[in-house]
Amino acid sequence: MNAIICIARREMQSYLNSPVAYVVLGIFLLLLGYFYFSTLFLIGFASMRNFFSIAPMLLVVFAPALSMRLIAEERKSGTIESLLNFPVRDFEVVLGKFLGGFGIVALGLLFTVPYVFSVAWLAPKEMSFDYGPVIGGYFGLLLLSSSFIAFGLFASSFTKNQIVAFVVGFILCVFFFLIDKAAIILPYSLAFIFEFLSVDTHFTNIARGVLDSRDVLYYVSLTAVTLFFTTRMLRRSRG
Amino acid sequence: MTNALSTNIIQVRDLIKSYGSVPAIKGLTFEIGKGQVVGFLGPNGAGKSTTMKILTGYLQPTSGTVKILGIDVTENSIEARHHIGYLPENNPLYEEMMVMEYLEFVAQMRQIPKSKRRMMIDKAIHACGLEPAVRKDIAVLSKGYCQRVGLAQAIVHDPQLLILDEPTSGLDPNQIIEIRSLIKKLGEEKTVLMSTHILSEAQSTCSRILIINDGKLVADDTPLQLTQQEGGSIYVVVASNKKIQLSKTEVSRQLASIFGVTKVESIDEYKDAGVAMIVSYDKQDPRSDIFQKVVSLDWILLEMRRKEITLEETFRRLTKE
Numbered sequence: 135m136n137a138i139i140c141i142a143r144r145e146m147q148s149y150l151n152s153p154v155a156y157v158v159l160g161i162f163l164l165l166l167g168y169f170y171f172s173t174l175f176l177i178g179f180a181s182m183r184n185f186f187s188i189a190p191m192l193l194v195v196f197a198p199a200l201s202m203r204l205i206a207e208e209r210k211s212g213t214i215e216s217l218l219n220f221p222v223r224d225f226e227v228v229l230g231k232f233l234g235g236f237g238i239v240a241l242g243l244l245f246t247v248p249y250v251f252s253v254a255w256l257a258p259k260e261m262s263f264d265y266g267p268v269i270g271g272y273f274g275l276l277l278l279s280s281s282f283i284a285f286g287l288f289a290s291s292f293t294k295n296q297i298v299a300f301v302v303g304f305i306l307c308v309f310f311f312l313i314d315k316a317a318i319i320l321p322y323s324l325a326f327i328f329e330f331l332s333v334d335t336h337f338t339n340i341a342r343g344v345l346d347s348r349d350v351l352y353y354v355s356l357t358a359v360t361l362f363f364t365t366r367m368l369r370r371s372r373g
Numbered sequence: 374m375t376n377a378l379s380t381n382i383i384q385v386r387d388l389i390k391s392y393g394s395v396p397a398i399k400g401l402t403f404e405i406g407k408g409q410v411v412g413f414l415g416p417n418g419a420g421k422s423t424t425m426k427i428l429t430g431y432l433q434p435t436s437g438t439v440k441i442l443g444i445d446v447t448e449n450s451i452e453a454r455h456h457i458g459y460l461p462e463n464n465p466l467y468e469e470m471m472v473m474e475y476l477e478f479v480a481q482m483r484q485i486p487k488s489k490r491r492m493m494i495d496k497a498i499h500a501c502g503l504e505p506a507v508r509k510d511i512a513v514l515s516k517g518y519c520q521r522v523g524l525a526q527a528i529v530h531d532p533q534l535l536i537l538d539e540p541t542s543g544l545d546p547n548q549i550i551e552i553r554s555l556i557k558k559l560g561e562e563k564t565v566l567m568s569t570h571i572l573s574e575a576q577s578t579c580s581r582i583l584i585i586n587d588g589k590l591v592a593d594d595t596p597l598q599l600t601q602q603e604g605g606s607i608y609v610v611v612a613s614n615k616k617i618q619l620s621k622t623e624v625s626r627q628l629a630s631i632f633g634v635t636k637v638e639s640i641d642e643y644k645d646a647g648v649a650m651i652v653s654y655d656k657q658d659p660r661s662d663i664f665q666k667v668v669s670l671d672w673i674l675l676e677m678r679r680k681e682i683t684l685e686e687t688f689r690r691l692t693k694e
Contacts, residue, residue: 144478152469373392
């Protein structure tokens with residue numbers, strides 16, 4: 135347990151020590167803010183709904199961008215060898231890395247919290263701002279990011295090349311994000327499965343403010359399965 | 374978990390390791406007792422690093438057993454890793470961290486309790502002479518200091534066994550001597566297994582040398598034994614007592630008749646009055662016989678010197694295909 139936190143903390147510190155993290159997070163916030171606020175005033179309605187439909191799309195790109203280095207960089211520099219020589223189990227290493235990446239995304243999302251208050255302030259006095267969907271939305275975003283970070287970490291676990299890690303992670307994120315869009319052309323039974331597999335479907339449910347254990351379970355198991363395969367991948371490098 | 378009966382720190386039995394279908398280690402068996410500093414030699418690709426990575430538990434062996442303090446590294450890897458300090462080849466470090474930060478990270482990962490952490494880190498820093506670099510980023514350190522950081526992280530948890538993969542590679546001669554004396558000092562308390570390509574280093578630092586070639590052990594002895602084996606050559610210069618030039622063929626014939634001499638070669642460049650020869654022998658040292666022969670022929674022995682075998686020659690003999 136100690137080791138997991140220790141790895142996660144080191145990971146976050148090294149993110150925050152490098153300019154890349156600030157650039158990536160900065161662009162993320164800039165795009166998110168721009169897309170959201172440019173439509174907010176056209177709609178003329180104080181709601182965060184658009185924010186929660188833009189954020190997942192951006193995370194499809196930014197989560198793998200933030201997680202691509204997690205293991206690939208250690209493979210490249212050779213530090214993976216000392217890391218895997220600590221008296222620590224492989225899954226602890228994976229969990230630590232995951233939490234480190236997740237922490238950075240969560241930090242990015244934290245910077246968008248002021249949006250909530252400014253939009254709530256814009257809402258007319260006679261109509262009180264509904265915080266329910268916002269809390270649900272953020273919760274959903276955290277769950278969604280956890281599975282995206284897990285995809286990115288998995289992609290990072292079998293290569294030295296961060297670009298390869300990014301592309302593979304991106305493809306995984308896109309696949310699980312868009313899979314329900316293919317449902318339209320499929321017969322009902324298949325469409326149901328595709329929709330169930332989609333990250334976006336479950337997110338929309340949660341962001342509506344309806345917290346269903348099925349949706350939460352979906353994200354938790356998707357993350358867990360991906361981290362399991364990441365651990366397997368790490369073990370494979372032990373030959 | 375530790376087997377009290379075994380005094381062996383490392384016990385390797387019938388170790389085999391293949392990468393896919395490519396065999397890297399083809400049956401390796403050796404033991405290393407407490408308090409030895411052992412040099413691990415072999416040409417590139419002989420399997421040194423692979424063996425070390427298996428000992429530390431980073432790689433899984435294909436077959437065979439490896440025990441560290443009686444703990445099987447395959448069955449009980451985590452437990453075994455607690456007793457090992459490891460400096461990997463090329464000494465990979467997190468360059469963006471400060472030395473102190475890095476050692477604290479290592480100490481935490483090594484599960485040193487918080488109360489002892491500070492003290493043990495300070496001890497490692499002191500032992501490696503790292504005091505001037507503590508607050509510096511690892512990225513700006515010289516290679517010699519990086520190597521000290523690598524050694525400090527290997528000893529911070531006070532392990533009984535140190536495994537060092539080419540600890541002096543890429544250093545300048547001054548740094549090499551510093552690191553070497555540091556290893557010697559660490560070897561007073563710990564068992565050390567170090568690989569190196571500098572044979573004189575193995576000779577001066579280690580009390581025992583293992584040489585592997587093509588995945589197999591080809592020598593396991595003290596440096597002294599490895600350089601004083603059966604056979605060798607003697608440089609001899611003889612001259613006639615009667616102010617006349619000796620003929621080379623005569624000298625050669627006489628020397629060749631001595632028991633144990635296998636080959637006599639003359640040295641042409643010798644300009645003085647005498648005749649110089651290189652006498653090779655295979656078993657017994659024939660120096661006293663040569664002396665007696667020269668006296669009996671009423672010649673004068675101007676010079677006689679046994680040519681030392683260097684560890685390089687032993688190494689080359691054992692490891693060339």
